[in-house]
Amino acid sequence: MNLQQGITHKGLNLLLKLEPNIPKDLRATGRRMTRTRQAVLALLQRTRQPVSANEIFDQLQEEKVAIDLVTVYRTMHVLKELGMVLQLDLHQEGLSRYELKEGREHHHHIRCQICGLIVDLLLCPLKKVTKLIEQQTQFIVDDHTLEFTGLCPQCQ
């Protein structure tokens, strides 16, 4: 909802410098490093929270980067395919958010109902549960979604 407000909180992510091998990742699959992709990647790197396509678009507009919203969607699609970006659907938000993968471990999130702050959870309690589910249901589990909502310290 409110990117600005969220960003003013202390996030758990670090501000990472631009990885110089990203262009290689792109080229390795016949993809090209363009002005717009650079802008999106740079934005993702300096953003502490998972962002929506619209937020990326708005933010780049403010920074005078000419880009179409469609291009944002297409860029996210490519980056996700390459495994460089994670796509999240947080608890009943009705839109997707994206964050850089950048070698980070599998993790989940909690989002404040009031201000929209999203904080990383550095745990996933589901390894054992997954096995249990596979036994109980005879499914082969291949993925899961786990997101929390609540009130952040400042909104309580």
Added chain:
Amino acid sequence: MNLQQGITHKGLNLLLKLEPNIPKDLRATGRRMTRTRQAVLALLQRTRQPVSANEIFDQLQEEKVAIDLVTVYRTMHVLKELGMVLQLDLHQEGLSRYELKEGREHHHHIRCQICGLIVDLLLCPLKKVTKLIEQQTQFIVDDHTLEFTGLCPQCQ
């Protein structure tokens, strides 16, 4: 995706008879029991899987029940407000599904990537984890989403 196919599987839900006190629940809040609400409730009761607004609409069309898709959405909104229905957003499906609450315990789901079969999981491993998260993040947790995807026995 494919309601029919899902329904042909053995679900874990029971087919419940129409609870006669439902109209009371509605009236208690100044709401009215109408032909369309009856049709939706009856459908929810005989459906073994969480259904989307569109599936409710299509199904009722087939049964020659005249109803508008807008009315389905509005009905789900009311039933959810009354606590009679649960709204689910399964793993990156991009739409909401609904199921009768009917006194059932808090639970989660697993959905088959191929045929769309949804099965209830009769466990929630998150009570302790929630406390841990509250300690670690200083959030007050008020809700969570946990949904799995995989391959059901018949699609493996």
Added chain:
DNA sequence: CTCTATGCAAATAATTTGCAAGCAC
């Protein structure tokens, strides 16, 4: 120079809103 990426317009899909008429109580 070739083929991918982009912008713009338009299409889709899920859901919501406005308003006048219908129907439950």
Added chain:
DNA sequence: GTGCTTGCAAATTATTTGCATAGAG
């Protein structure tokens, strides 16, 4: 009869697709 409900049209929001052109390698 009064006020909640509904249908129909239209608006909204998130996302996707088609196509001709711009631009990366």
